[in-house]
Amino acid sequence: MKRVSWSSLDASERVQALRRPAQQASADTRTAVATLIEEVRARGDVAVRELTERFDQVSMDALAVTDAECAAAATALTPALRDAIDEAAGRIEAFHREGMTREYAMDTAPGVRCERVLRPIARVGLYVPAGSAPLPSTALMLGVPARLAGCRDVVLCTPPRPDGSADPTVLYAAMRCGVRQVFKVGGVQAIAAMAFGTASVPKCDKLFGPGNGYVTEAKRQVSMVEGGAAIDMPAGPSEVLVIADAGANPAFVAADLLSQAEHGPDSQVLLLSDDAALIDAVAEQLERQLAMLSRAGVARRALESSRLIQVDTLQQAFDISNAYAPEHLILALRDARAWLSQVEAAGSVFLGDWAPEALGDYCSGTNHVLPTSGAARYVGGLNVASFQVAITVQEVSRDGIAAIGPCAVELATAEGLDAHRLAVALRLDEVAA
Numbered sequence: 001m002k003r004v005s006w007s008s009l010d011a012s013e014r015v016q017a018l019r020r021p022a023q024q025a026s027a028d029t030r031t032a033v034a035t036l037i038e039e040v041r042a043r044g045d046v047a048v049r050e051l052t053e054r055f056d057q058v059s060m061d062a063l064a065v066t067d068a069e070c071a072a073a074a075t076a077l078t079p080a081l082r083d084a085i086d087e088a089a090g091r092i093e094a095f096h097r098e099g100m101t102r103e104y105a106m107d108t109a110p111g112v113r114c115e116r117v118l119r120p121i122a123r124v125g126l127y128v129p130a131g132s133a134p135l136p137s138t139a140l141m142l143g144v145p146a147r148l149a150g151c152r153d154v155v156l157c158t159p160p161r162p163d164g165s166a167d168p169t170v171l172y173a174a175m176r177c178g179v180r181q182v183f184k185v186g187g188v189q190a191i192a193a194m195a196f197g198t199a200s201v202p203k204c205d206k207l208f209g210p211g212n213g214y215v216t217e218a219k220r221q222v223s224m225v226e227g228g229a230a231i232d233m234p235a236g237p238s239e240v241l242v243i244a245d246a247g248a249n250p251a252f253v254a255a256d257l258l259s260q261a262e263h264g265p266d267s268q269v270l271l272l273s274d275d276a277a278l279i280d281a282v283a284e285q286l287e288r289q290l291a292m293l294s295r296a297g298v299a300r301r302a303l304e305s306s307r308l309i310q311v312d313t314l315q316q317a318f319d320i321s322n323a324y325a326p327e328h329l330i331l332a333l334r335d336a337r338a339w340l341s342q343v344e345a346a347g348s349v350f351l352g353d354w355a356p357e358a359l360g361d362y363c364s365g366t367n368h369v370l371p372t373s374g375a376a377r378y379v380g381g382l383n384v385a386s387f388q389v390a391i392t393v394q395e396v397s398r399d400g401i402a403a404i405g406p407c408a409v410e411l412a413t414a415e416g417l418d419a420h421r422l423a424v425a426l427r428l429d430e431v432a433a
Contacts, residue, residue: 159186
C-alpha cells in the first residue's frame with residue numbers, strides 16, 4: 001500500500017492518487033459489457049446458459065431455484081446463522097420503516113387540493129453477488145425495503161455455486177424477506193436478463209444491488225437503452241476512506257481497511273491522517289493482519305491501488321474526502337461527532353473507534369447498498385423510497401380555478417403557449433358566465 005504526502009503532490013499527482021481502479025479499466029469494461037448484453041438480448045436463456053458456463057464454469061439446465069432448494073436452504077444453515085440473519089433483518093426493517101417517506105396533501109389555494117401519493121414499483125430485480133463470497137446480507141439489504149415498499153413482484157438473481165446450486169444463506173435471507181422468484185444467474189448476464197427479460201427471467205422495471213466493475217457497467221448500460229430498466233445507483237467495487245488522528249487504534253484502522261480490500265481486487269481503501277506515527281503503525285498492522293486472512297491474495301491486489309496519505313491538518317483530510325466522496329467514511333477521531341458537520345459527500349459515515357464499517361455491512365440497521373465511484377456527491381444510499389414512485393395529484397374546484405387560473409394565463413401568455421392559455425382561459429370564462 002503506497003504511502004504519499006499530500007502536500008508534496010502536484011495537481012495531476014493528487015488526481016492520480018485518488019483514481020479508482022475501476023476508472024482505469026473503464027474503456028475495456030464498456031466494450032466487453034456491451035457485447036455480453038447484446039448476446040443476452042438476442043438469444044435470451046441460451047446466451048445466459050452459455051455465459052454462465054463460460055464465466056462460472058457451471059452448466060445449467062434450469063435457471064430458477066426450485067421450491068425444494070428453498071426448503072433445503074434453511075436446514076443447511078446452523079441455528080446460530082439463521083438467528084443472526086433473523087436478528088439483522090429485524091434491525092434493518094426497524095431502521096428502514098422509521099425512515100419511510102409519507103404521503104401528504106394540502107390546499108395551495110382555496111379550492112385547489114394538491115397531493116403526493118406513493119406507489120410501489122411493480123416489478124423489481126435484485127442482484128446479490130456471490131462470486132468469490134456469498135452475500136446473504138445483500139439479500140436482506142435489498143429484500144427488506146422492497147417488502148416494506150409493497151413491491152408485488154420481486155426477482156432475485158445470484159451466481160450459482162460450482163455444483164449449480166444457489167448459496168443456501170442467500171436463499172434463506174431471500175425467503176426471510178418474502179422473495180420467491182430466485183434465479184441462479186450472475187454477472188452481466190443476470191443484469192441483462194432482468195433488464196430485458198428472457199423465457200425464464202421476467203423483465204423488471206428497476207434493478208438494484210452492488211457488484212463488480214462489470215456488473216456496475218452493465219447496470220449503467222441497460223438503464224440507457226430503450227426498453228431497458230432503471231437502476232438504483234452506481235454501486236460498484238467497494239471503497240472506504242478512513243480519517244484518523246494520533247489517538248486512533250492502528251489495529252482497528254488496519255482491520256477496517258482490510259475489511260473492504262478483501263471484497264475484491266478492484267476495491268480501494270484510503271487512510272488520511274495528520275500523524276506520521278499513526279500511519280507507520282497502521283502499515284505495520286496491515287502486514288500483520290494480512291497474514292491471518294483467508295482472502296489475503298485478493299486484499300493485496302486491492303491494496304496496490306490504495307493509499308496511505310499524510311495530510312497537514314484534519315481539515316485538509318475532510319476537503320480531500322469530500323472531493324473523493326467515498327462509499328464508506330470512517331472517522332477514527334477523538335471527537336468524531338464534532339467533525340460530522342464537515343462531511344459533505346459520503347455514502348455512509350461511521351463515527352469513532354467502536355463503529356467498524358463491518359457493522360453497517362451486516363446488522364446495524366442502515367443499508368449497505370451505497371453509491372460508489374464518487375456518486376455520493378449526488379445520490380444517497382438505498383432506502384424504501386428507492387422502491388417506490390411518487391405521484392402528485394391535483395383536484396381543483398370552480399373556486400379553485402378562479403383563484404389561480406389568472407396566474408396560469410399570465411405565465412402561458414409570457415411563454416407564447418396559446419393552447420396552455422386557452423385551456424385555462426376557457427374555464428375562467430365558463431366560471432365567470
